[in-house]
Amino acid sequence: MSTHEDVLSSENLPHEPERATLEGKNKFMGFWFFLGGETVLFASLFGTYLALKNSFGDAEGTPSQELFGLPLVFIMTVILLTSSLTSVYGIYHMKNQAFKKMMVWFTITVLLGASFLGLEVYEFNHYVHEFHHTFTAHAFGSAFYALVGFHGAHVAFGLLWFLTLMFRNAKRGLNLYNAPKFYLVSLYWHFIDVVWVFIFTVVYLMGKVG
Amino acid sequence: MADNTNSNYQDQFFKEKHKEEMKYQVITFAMMIAFTIIAFGLVVGDFSKYLVVPIILVLAVVQVLFQLYYFMHLNQKGHEMPSLMIFSGVFAAVLTILALTTITWI
Structure with a gap:
């Protein structure tokens, strides 16, 4: 075995394996830079939504007070918050080099994320069929689906990212090459949760209050 | 040992x-x-x-x-640059939201 291989898959990983190599450090730094950019991207969608949430033009539209149902949003929020905690458990086990336990917690995270996505699909479907609240109906609809839908797309991408990493590394175990990858996907997952906290507050709760 | x-x-x-x-x-x-x-x-x-x-x-x-x-x-330690990046993002985000809600569409 070459020394390079030896270092990457050593029996005892160093403390903080996600930042132990130069590649890991660069990924860590670059990913936070990306998250800063994502913050601005979501801000532009939030700003658009806030400006257009009462704009219906000539179209007949349902105002947000009548449209949104809080129980479903509450369930979705709890599911996503819980999935954030389960991915923290995954990283906890990664730091203790317990690969199997990490995989179990990430599997739970993926299941919770998928049920969140399923509920969101149901919600959108409900709006379209019961209220004719569509993407092209009016400015409120466009801004709503652009913001919430873009977040949903992030959830879908996060799920694919988790699944890809888990399948690809299932037989490899934990090493210095994939530890940064698992760390980053969990950061991404937390960021999705951060955005959702603002979505449920600004879109649903403030929409309900009026 | x-x-x-x-x-x-x-x-x-x-x-x-x-x-x-x-x-x-x-x-x-x-x-x-x-x-x-x-x-x-x-x-x-x-x-x-x-x-x-x-x-x-x-x-x-x-x-x-x-x-x-x-x-x-x-x-945790070693998060100075990440903090700088995310809070610069937040700064730009606040400006963006202010601009969109007060100038662009209103």
Whole structure:
């Protein structure tokens, strides 16, 4: 075995394996830079939504007070918050080099994320069929689906990212090459949760209050 | 041999440390759920709009700070650059939202 291989898959990983190599450090730094950019991207969608949430033009539209149902949003929020905690458990086990336990917690995270996505699909479907609240109906609809839908797309991408990493590394175990990858996907997952906290507050709760 | 014992001690130390961190993560989670329930409760409770909206916005910001500092480990060592990056993002985000809601479409 070459020394390079030896270092990457050593029996005892160093403390903080996600930042132990130069590649890991660069990924860590670059990913936070990306998250800063994502913050601005979501801000532009939030700003658009806030400006257009009462704009219906000539179209007949349902105002947000009548449209949104809080129980479903509450369930979705709890599911996503819980999935954030389960991915923290995954990283906890990664730091203790317990690969199997990490995989179990990430599997739970993926299941919770998928049920969140399923509920969101149901919600959108409900709006379209019961209220004719569509993407092209009016400015409120466009801004709503652009913001919430873009977040949903992030959830879908996060799920694919988790699944890809888990399948690809299932037989490899934990090493210095994939530890940064698992760390980053969990950061991404937390960021999705951060955005959702603002979505449920600004879109649903403030929409309900009026 | 001596080296081995030393690394065992180190392992033990880090395991304890991770456990300690995990305790804070679970507390963070409990706080976030509590804030969420309070926010939903305020909206369902039919209070004045001018009271509810500022409170739920503050709750959201606090919740997000918890998430950033505990779940995303911004409170740990070596996170100076990440903090700089994410807070520059937040700065630009605030400007963007202000511009869009006050100038562009209104």
